[in-house]
């Protein structure tokens with residue numbers, strides 16, 4: 415209960431986009447929100463992650479790219495508290511050493527598939543996490559109703575998932591994640607299944623929502639353009655076992671317009687990143703081939 | 705959406721009625737035209753007349769059988785679901801209990817009825833126990849199958865929201881299982897009436913099975929048929945009621 419109260423006070427405090435820049439200016443000085451050192455994860459004989467080092471500052475939007483199967487979702491599962499990494503790791507949340515399982519309920523996690531519950535309508539899917547926290551249904555529904563327009567779902571509150579388009583389902587899943595107000599938000603390829611046009615709309619929309627709500631976001635994607643367009647930093651992972659191969663700071667000014675993707679700066683970043691990814695993808699194909 | 709469902713079911717219903725009327729007409733023609741003796745096939749009109757003249761005793765018997773079936777059904781459903789939930793919460797019990805239940809469920813339950821009559825007497829209790837046994841195994845197995853359909857990723861998602869095992873059960877596993885549980889409940893309705901009637905035939909103080917058995921002894925085949933029709937009506941009504949509940953609450957499939 416106290417957890418809920420604190421989070422909602424926090425949420426009420428974040429008004430507008432203007433504070434964001436100042437958060438970023440001072441971010442270097444702030445201690446990381448979450449920090450991983452020497453994190454490895456083995457499944458039987460498969461080494462999914464090896465000596466991964468990541469640190470995320472409050473308010474950052476960090477994107478993660480890497481070849482398929484390199485352990486991106488595994489990293490998220492660890493951060494969400496669902497998988498325990500191999501022994502010998504260091505995991506710090508706000509400077510406090512923790513086991514992964516301590517993170518259960520402390521991170522808002524959106525998995526690769528939307529996983530909406532077919533027996534709940536839009537509004538009740540969106541409030542799932544709030545209900546689990548113990549918030550009365552009526553109160554949770556009211557909060558969610560107020561958020562519907564922002565997620566482009568106004569008027570759809572009573573629809574069931576099988577009546578929605580892919581893009582809308584994804585927005586409901588995102589809304590469920592946003593309503594679970596936690597300091598760190600993990601988004602695993604949220605737009606991966608959408609067509610190109612819908613995806614660019616969703617990216618712009620996500621940036622708006624993110625700037626307004628000021629959350630720390632870790633965002634997995636397969637799409638380099640998406641990684642650059644959204645991120646303050648892009649992390650490129652190696653082929654399995656996954657490590658961070660390259661950490662690329664994106665200094666494009668915010669708010670970012672759609673046409674930024676044709677700027678020289680964007681294109682040169684894209685070139686660097688594509689080269690790094692290409693190298694790793696080749697490796698993972700060679701491994702798979704043998 | 706709901707409009708099309710109800711017009712669909714209305715069409716189905718009227719087709720069913722039309723079919724029943726057709727069968728009754730052919731039946732009447734055969735019984736009269738071929739002048740069949742009553743022990744082969746009494747005419748529909750004589751059965752209806754029998755229904756009317758024996759209405760009082762048939763209704764009492766119907767109430768008796770319905771009470772046994774519903775009580776046994778309710779107990780069986782509750783027992784089957786509870787057992788299934790317990791077994792899925794205790795994984796080590798599962799590998800023993802499920803094969804055993806499958807084996808027991810594959811023996812026709814009526815095979816146990818002489819024993820049950822011996823243990824519980826020939827009153828209502830033995831019928832209720834028989835029905836409960838028959839229903840509980842079916843519901844147990846369909847609930848287990850339903851609970852197993854839950855997706856690991858969905859469990860992970862709600863655990864990441866801080867859900868404990870009971871929350872996972874209540875918010876995720878049980879709703880996921882519901883379609884299969886209700887399908888099992890629908891099938892069990894008819895089974896529960898059959899088991900009650902068959903057990904009554906083997907020894908009872910009342911009920912439709914007992915009426916049928918007595919009527920056969922008295923060579924009153926019109927009464928046998930009248931009782932069969934009442935039994936079918938109970939079964940159908942029961943089946944219809946659960947189907948209605950199913951359509952209403954499992955709308956997402």
Ligand SMILES: Nc1ncnc2c1ncn2[C@@H]1O[C@H](COP(=O)(O)OP(=O)(O)OP(=O)(O)O)[C@@H](O)[C@H]1O
Pocket residue numbers: 457460462481482483484485486487488489654
């Ligand atoms: N629970 C598990 N049991 C066994 N192996 C697993 C498990 N989870 C992941 N793996 C293995 O770990 C490796 C990394 O998987 P992961 O899902 O993290 O990759 P990914 O980078 O998210 O891939 P994609 O981009 O295709 O989503 C894969 O080889 C996968 O087979």
Ligand SMILES: [Mg+2]
Pocket residue numbers: 486487488526602
């Ligand atoms: Mg993945």
